[in-house]
Amino acid sequence: xxxxxxxxxxxxxxxxxxxxxxxxxxxxxxxxxxxxxxxxxxxxxxxxxxxxxxxxxxxxxxxxxxxxxxxxxxxxxxxxxxxxxxxxxxxxxxxxxxxxxxxxxxxxxxxxxxx
Amino acid sequence: xxxxxxxxxxxxxxxxxxxxxxxxxxxxxxxxxxxxxxxxxxxxxxxxxxxxxxxxxxxxxxxxxxxxxxxxxxxxxxxxxxxxxxxxxxxxxxxxxxxxxxxxxxxxxxxxxxxxx
Numbered sequence: 001x002x003x004x005x006x007x008x009x010x011x012x013x014x015x016x017x018x019x020x021x022x023x024x025x026x027x028x029x030x031x032x033x034x035x036x037x038x039x040x041x042x043x044x045x046x047x048x049x050x051x052x053x054x055x056x057x058x059x060x061x062x063x064x065x066x067x068x069x070x071x072x073x074x075x076x077x078x079x080x081x082x083x084x085x086x087x088x089x090x091x092x093x094x095x096x097x098x099x100x101x102x103x104x105x106x107x108x109x110x111x112x113x114x115x
Numbered sequence: 116x117x118x119x120x121x122x123x124x125x126x127x128x129x130x131x132x133x134x135x136x137x138x139x140x141x142x143x144x145x146x147x148x149x150x151x152x153x154x155x156x157x158x159x160x161x162x163x164x165x166x167x168x169x170x171x172x173x174x175x176x177x178x179x180x181x182x183x184x185x186x187x188x189x190x191x192x193x194x195x196x197x198x199x200x201x202x203x204x205x206x207x208x209x210x211x212x213x214x215x216x217x218x219x220x221x222x223x224x225x226x227x228x229x230x231x232x
Contacts, residue, residue, distance in 0.1 A: 033220075042119075042206060042222035090160065102210065103150065104220060106160040 002027040004107035006091050012113045019078040021110050023091030031094045032074040033104065034058075034066060036087040043090065049074055081114045088112070119209045121223035128197055129231050136192040136226045138207030144168075148210040149183065149190045150220070155203040163205075166190065194228075202230045 004025040013019050025032065030051045035043040045058030047066040055066050063085060065077045078085055088111050092104040118141040128134045140149065151163040164174060166183050174181045178195045194201050207223040 040224055042224045043220075044222070045219065048219070088158070092160075102148065103162050103165050105162070109158050 006107040021076045025093045029093035030096045033092040119223040123226045125227040127229040150208040152206045
Protein backbone atom coordinates (compact mmCIF):
# COMPACT_ATOMS: atom_id res chain seq x y z
CA UNK A 1 0.00 0.00 0.00
CA UNK A 2 1.12 3.53 -0.70
CA UNK A 3 2.22 5.52 2.30
CA UNK A 4 4.24 8.42 3.64
CA UNK A 5 7.04 7.74 6.07
CA UNK A 6 8.95 10.20 8.21
CA UNK A 7 12.23 9.73 10.01
CA UNK A 8 13.25 10.04 12.66
CA UNK A 9 10.03 9.85 14.64
CA UNK A 10 11.65 11.56 17.60
CA UNK A 11 14.69 13.81 17.68
CA UNK A 12 16.44 15.76 20.39
CA UNK A 13 19.06 18.24 19.32
CA UNK A 14 20.91 21.26 20.62
CA UNK A 15 20.54 24.89 19.71
CA UNK A 16 22.61 25.83 16.69
CA UNK A 17 22.88 22.37 15.17
CA UNK A 18 21.72 21.55 11.66
CA UNK A 19 18.93 18.99 11.57
CA UNK A 20 17.34 17.22 8.63
CA UNK A 21 13.96 15.52 8.80
CA UNK A 22 13.22 12.98 6.11
CA UNK A 23 9.93 12.47 4.29
CA UNK A 24 9.35 9.70 1.75
CA UNK A 25 6.10 8.96 -0.07
CA UNK A 26 5.14 6.13 -2.35
CA UNK A 27 1.90 7.68 -3.61
CA UNK A 28 3.75 9.10 -6.63
CA UNK A 29 2.23 12.47 -5.79
CA UNK A 30 3.70 15.60 -7.31
CA UNK A 31 2.71 17.82 -4.38
CA UNK A 32 4.47 17.57 -1.04
CA UNK A 33 4.18 19.74 2.05
CA UNK A 34 5.82 20.30 5.40
CA UNK A 35 3.81 21.56 8.36
CA UNK A 36 4.54 22.20 11.98
CA UNK A 37 1.96 21.66 14.66
CA UNK A 38 1.99 23.69 17.85
CA UNK A 39 -0.66 23.85 20.53
CA UNK A 40 -3.28 26.46 19.72
CA UNK A 41 -2.09 26.98 16.15
CA UNK A 42 -3.31 23.98 14.27
CA UNK A 43 -0.98 23.17 11.38
CA UNK A 44 1.14 25.83 9.78
CA UNK A 45 2.75 25.44 6.38
CA UNK A 46 6.54 25.63 6.30
CA UNK A 47 7.47 24.76 2.72
CA UNK A 48 5.86 23.00 -0.18
CA UNK A 49 6.77 21.57 -3.55
CA UNK A 50 4.70 21.00 -6.66
CA UNK A 51 7.23 18.79 -8.37
CA UNK A 52 10.89 17.92 -8.83
CA UNK A 53 13.15 20.97 -8.50
CA UNK A 54 10.21 23.10 -7.35
CA UNK A 55 10.14 24.51 -3.80
CA UNK A 56 8.10 27.32 -2.26
CA UNK A 57 7.95 29.10 1.06
CA UNK A 58 4.96 28.77 3.30
CA UNK A 59 3.66 30.81 6.19
CA UNK A 60 6.49 30.00 8.62
CA UNK A 61 9.53 29.28 6.44
CA UNK A 62 12.21 31.29 8.28
CA UNK A 63 14.99 29.01 9.49
CA UNK A 64 13.92 26.09 7.30
CA UNK A 65 14.83 24.86 3.83
CA UNK A 66 13.76 22.02 1.55
CA UNK A 67 15.00 20.44 -1.65
CA UNK A 68 13.20 18.22 -4.14
CA UNK A 69 15.51 16.08 -6.25
CA UNK A 70 12.99 13.32 -6.94
CA UNK A 71 9.26 12.70 -6.69
CA UNK A 72 9.39 10.57 -3.55
CA UNK A 73 11.40 12.70 -1.11
CA UNK A 74 11.18 16.15 0.44
CA UNK A 75 13.72 16.52 3.26
CA UNK A 76 13.29 19.45 5.64
CA UNK A 77 16.44 21.08 7.00
CA UNK A 78 16.71 23.33 10.01
CA UNK A 79 19.82 25.31 9.25
CA UNK A 80 20.59 26.29 12.85
CA UNK A 81 18.07 24.83 15.25
CA UNK A 82 16.41 27.16 17.74
CA UNK A 83 14.26 26.38 20.78
CA UNK A 84 11.33 28.03 19.00
CA UNK A 85 11.50 25.21 16.47
CA UNK A 86 10.58 22.61 19.06
CA UNK A 87 7.41 21.19 17.54
CA UNK A 88 5.79 18.24 15.83
CA UNK A 89 6.49 18.20 12.12
CA UNK A 90 4.19 16.61 9.57
CA UNK A 91 4.90 15.81 5.97
CA UNK A 92 1.99 15.47 3.53
CA UNK A 93 1.41 14.82 -0.14
CA UNK A 94 -1.46 15.25 -2.57
CA UNK A 95 -2.30 14.53 -6.15
CA UNK A 96 -1.36 16.98 -8.85
CA UNK A 97 -3.16 20.29 -8.67
CA UNK A 98 -5.99 20.85 -11.08
CA UNK A 99 -7.58 17.60 -10.05
CA UNK A 100 -10.75 17.82 -7.95
CA UNK A 101 -9.35 15.16 -5.63
CA UNK A 102 -6.79 17.06 -3.63
CA UNK A 103 -6.99 15.80 -0.08
CA UNK A 104 -3.61 15.62 1.61
CA UNK A 105 -2.22 12.38 2.98
CA UNK A 106 -0.06 12.72 6.06
CA UNK A 107 2.95 11.02 7.49
CA UNK A 108 3.06 9.94 11.15
CA UNK A 109 4.93 13.05 12.28
CA UNK A 110 8.34 13.80 13.81
CA UNK A 111 8.59 15.20 17.31
CA UNK A 112 11.58 17.53 17.47
CA UNK A 113 12.96 18.96 20.68
CA UNK A 114 15.61 21.66 20.57
CA UNK A 115 17.44 22.13 23.87
CA UNK B 116 -6.94 36.66 3.69
CA UNK B 117 -8.58 33.32 4.14
CA UNK B 118 -9.18 32.11 7.64
CA UNK B 119 -10.67 29.14 9.46
CA UNK B 120 -12.09 29.51 12.96
CA UNK B 121 -12.88 26.67 15.31
CA UNK B 122 -14.15 28.58 18.31
CA UNK B 123 -14.51 25.53 20.56
CA UNK B 124 -11.10 24.76 21.99
CA UNK B 125 -12.28 21.74 23.94
CA UNK B 126 -15.58 19.90 24.30
CA UNK B 127 -16.33 17.21 26.83
CA UNK B 128 -19.44 15.02 26.67
CA UNK B 129 -20.61 11.75 28.07
CA UNK B 130 -20.68 8.74 25.80
CA UNK B 131 -23.81 8.39 23.64
CA UNK B 132 -24.45 12.11 23.61
CA UNK B 133 -24.57 13.94 20.29
CA UNK B 134 -21.94 16.61 19.78
CA UNK B 135 -21.41 19.29 17.13
CA UNK B 136 -18.07 20.81 16.27
CA UNK B 137 -18.24 24.23 14.69
CA UNK B 138 -16.18 25.54 11.80
CA UNK B 139 -16.50 29.01 10.30
CA UNK B 140 -14.38 30.12 7.38
CA UNK B 141 -13.57 33.26 5.45
CA UNK B 142 -12.68 33.36 1.79
CA UNK B 143 -13.08 35.64 -1.19
CA UNK B 144 -12.93 32.81 -3.67
CA UNK B 145 -15.98 31.25 -5.25
CA UNK B 146 -14.19 27.93 -5.76
CA UNK B 147 -12.85 26.30 -2.64
CA UNK B 148 -12.87 23.05 -0.70
CA UNK B 149 -13.52 22.32 2.96
CA UNK B 150 -12.10 19.41 4.90
CA UNK B 151 -12.32 17.75 8.27
CA UNK B 152 -9.44 15.75 9.68
CA UNK B 153 -9.25 13.71 12.87
CA UNK B 154 -6.13 13.45 15.03
CA UNK B 155 -6.52 10.69 17.62
CA UNK B 156 -4.23 10.50 20.66
CA UNK B 157 -1.79 8.39 18.62
CA UNK B 158 -1.02 11.54 16.63
CA UNK B 159 -1.68 10.69 13.00
CA UNK B 160 -3.93 12.87 10.87
CA UNK B 161 -6.87 11.07 9.33
CA UNK B 162 -8.89 12.52 6.48
CA UNK B 163 -12.66 12.47 7.15
CA UNK B 164 -14.40 14.45 4.45
CA UNK B 165 -13.96 16.90 1.59
CA UNK B 166 -16.70 19.20 0.34
CA UNK B 167 -16.48 21.62 -2.58
CA UNK B 168 -18.05 25.05 -2.55
CA UNK B 169 -20.66 24.15 -5.17
CA UNK B 170 -22.08 21.22 -3.25
CA UNK B 171 -24.16 22.29 -0.28
CA UNK B 172 -25.76 18.94 0.31
CA UNK B 173 -25.30 17.62 3.80
CA UNK B 174 -23.25 14.48 4.14
CA UNK B 175 -23.85 11.53 6.42
CA UNK B 176 -21.43 8.71 7.04
CA UNK B 177 -22.55 6.38 9.79
CA UNK B 178 -22.60 8.37 13.03
CA UNK B 179 -20.86 11.32 11.38
CA UNK B 180 -22.66 14.10 9.55
CA UNK B 181 -21.62 17.41 8.11
CA UNK B 182 -23.68 20.54 7.58
CA UNK B 183 -22.32 22.95 4.98
CA UNK B 184 -24.02 26.36 4.91
CA UNK B 185 -22.57 28.80 2.45
CA UNK B 186 -24.83 31.61 3.67
CA UNK B 187 -23.16 31.54 7.08
CA UNK B 188 -19.75 30.30 5.87
CA UNK B 189 -19.95 27.32 8.16
CA UNK B 190 -19.10 23.66 7.82
CA UNK B 191 -20.12 21.98 11.06
CA UNK B 192 -19.47 18.40 12.06
CA UNK B 193 -21.85 16.34 14.19
CA UNK B 194 -21.17 13.03 15.86
CA UNK B 195 -24.30 11.17 16.83
CA UNK B 196 -24.26 8.76 19.77
CA UNK B 197 -20.64 9.55 20.54
CA UNK B 198 -18.23 6.82 21.60
CA UNK B 199 -15.02 6.90 23.59
CA UNK B 200 -13.10 6.11 20.38
CA UNK B 201 -14.27 9.43 18.97
CA UNK B 202 -12.01 11.22 21.44
CA UNK B 203 -9.53 13.16 19.33
CA UNK B 204 -8.62 16.59 18.08
CA UNK B 205 -10.65 17.53 15.03
CA UNK B 206 -9.41 20.01 12.47
CA UNK B 207 -11.35 21.93 9.89
CA UNK B 208 -9.41 23.17 6.86
CA UNK B 209 -10.06 25.36 3.85
CA UNK B 210 -8.43 24.78 0.48
CA UNK B 211 -8.29 27.59 -1.97
CA UNK B 212 -7.00 27.89 -5.48
CA UNK B 213 -3.60 29.51 -5.24
CA UNK B 214 -1.17 30.45 -7.96
CA UNK B 215 -2.82 29.14 -11.10
CA UNK B 216 -4.30 25.72 -10.51
CA UNK B 217 -2.72 24.74 -7.21
CA UNK B 218 -4.37 24.55 -3.82
CA UNK B 219 -3.20 25.20 -0.31
CA UNK B 220 -4.82 24.19 2.96
CA UNK B 221 -5.56 26.74 5.67
CA UNK B 222 -6.14 25.03 9.01
CA UNK B 223 -8.26 25.85 12.01
CA UNK B 224 -6.70 25.57 15.46
CA UNK B 225 -8.60 22.36 16.18
CA UNK B 226 -11.22 21.26 18.70
CA UNK B 227 -10.27 18.69 21.30
CA UNK B 228 -13.18 16.33 21.85
CA UNK B 229 -13.28 14.26 25.02
CA UNK B 230 -15.84 11.51 25.28
CA UNK B 231 -16.26 10.24 28.83
CA UNK B 232 -17.48 6.70 29.42
